[in-house]
Amino acid sequence: MTGQFYVVGVGPGDPELMTLKAARLLEKCPVWFVPKAHRDGDSTALAILAGTVDTRDKEILELHFPMKKIRMGEEPDPEVATAWRAAAEAILAKLRAGADVAFPTLGDPAIYSTGFYVCDTLLKIAPELPVAIVPGVSSLGASAAAAGQPLCLGDDRLVVIPATFENGRLRETLEQFDTVVLMKVHRVMPRVVGLLTELDLLDRAVLVERSSRSDQRVRRDLAAAASEELHYFSTVIVRK
Numbered sequence: 001m002t003g004q005f006y007v008v009g010v011g012p013g014d015p016e017l018m019t020l021k022a023a024r025l026l027e028k029c030p031v032w033f034v035p036k037a038h039r040d041g042d043s044t045a046l047a048i049l050a051g052t053v054d055t056r057d058k059e060i061l062e063l064h065f066p067m068k069k070i071r072m073g074e075e076p077d078p079e080v081a082t083a084w085r086a087a088a089e090a091i092l093a094k095l096r097a098g099a100d101v102a103f104p105t106l107g108d109p110a111i112y113s114t115g116f117y118v119c120d121t122l123l124k125i126a127p128e129l130p131v132a133i134v135p136g137v138s139s140l141g142a143s144a145a146a147a148g149q150p151l152c153l154g155d156d157r158l159v160v161i162p163a164t165f166e167n168g169r170l171r172e173t174l175e176q177f178d179t180v181v182l183m184k185v186h187r188v189m190p191r192v193v194g195l196l197t198e199l200d201l202l203d204r205a206v207l208v209e210r211s212s213r214s215d216q217r218v219r220r221d222l223a224a225a226a227s228e229e230l231h232y233f234s235t236v237i238v239r240k
């Protein structure tokens, strides 16, 4: 019998923010495919869950996904498409051998997660496969909590956008919405700070680094932060 595939959100870093369901399903699956952004780096998702779930009797297989921009409605970079396809085929082989397979992913799978691209690729090859998405605590909620502020209240309009896209798109978004969450800011902070200054929004912005982790930092000095090397787990919330 074919195994079941689970994309499992493991939360933003604090092991206590991993759900009971995520822990139970990870314990149940004998095979885990863990995503990595760098070929020679570690898997963040694995590091988060390893504090809670016993990894010793698991078959843990690493998958490398190159970090490239993906524009919806356009073909992905061939290197990225190849990585999705290779991941789907490797997962499929385990499922067809009868194993339940987990794909742990940072935060919530519904937010900029490779898990969904892999799922889509898998279902294109084998539409009949049993696939389940297990939600997790997102870094959006964890970052807002760290900053001690809501993301939206009343009739506020909230938008989430990767800060890596061009200024025109970011400017338009910052002008139109009440709260803007800028993800993936770590390499583009000088540009983000320039734009926020131009729009007179710098004092409405907060930078949260490594939310929910023991080394979490909440910063209002975005201009100073822009001249520093920031961690990949950095998010800016702009609330007007």
Ligand SMILES: C[S@@+](CC[C@H](N)C(=O)[O-])C[C@H]1O[C@@H](n2cnc3c(N)ncnc32)[C@H](O)[C@@H]1O
Binding pocket: 012, 013, 105, 106, 107, 108, 109, 110, 111, 112, 113, 137, 138, 139, 140, 142, 143, 182, 183, 184, 185, 186, 208, 209, 210, 211, 212, 213, 232, 233, 234, 235
């Ligand atoms: C590819 S997205 C994944 C988001 C994830 N699926 C989620 O639900 O949080 C990666 C971005 O999420 C944000 N992020 C992830 N973990 C974070 C954390 N602990 N603190 C602050 N931002 C974080 C950063 O903006 C990072 O560049």
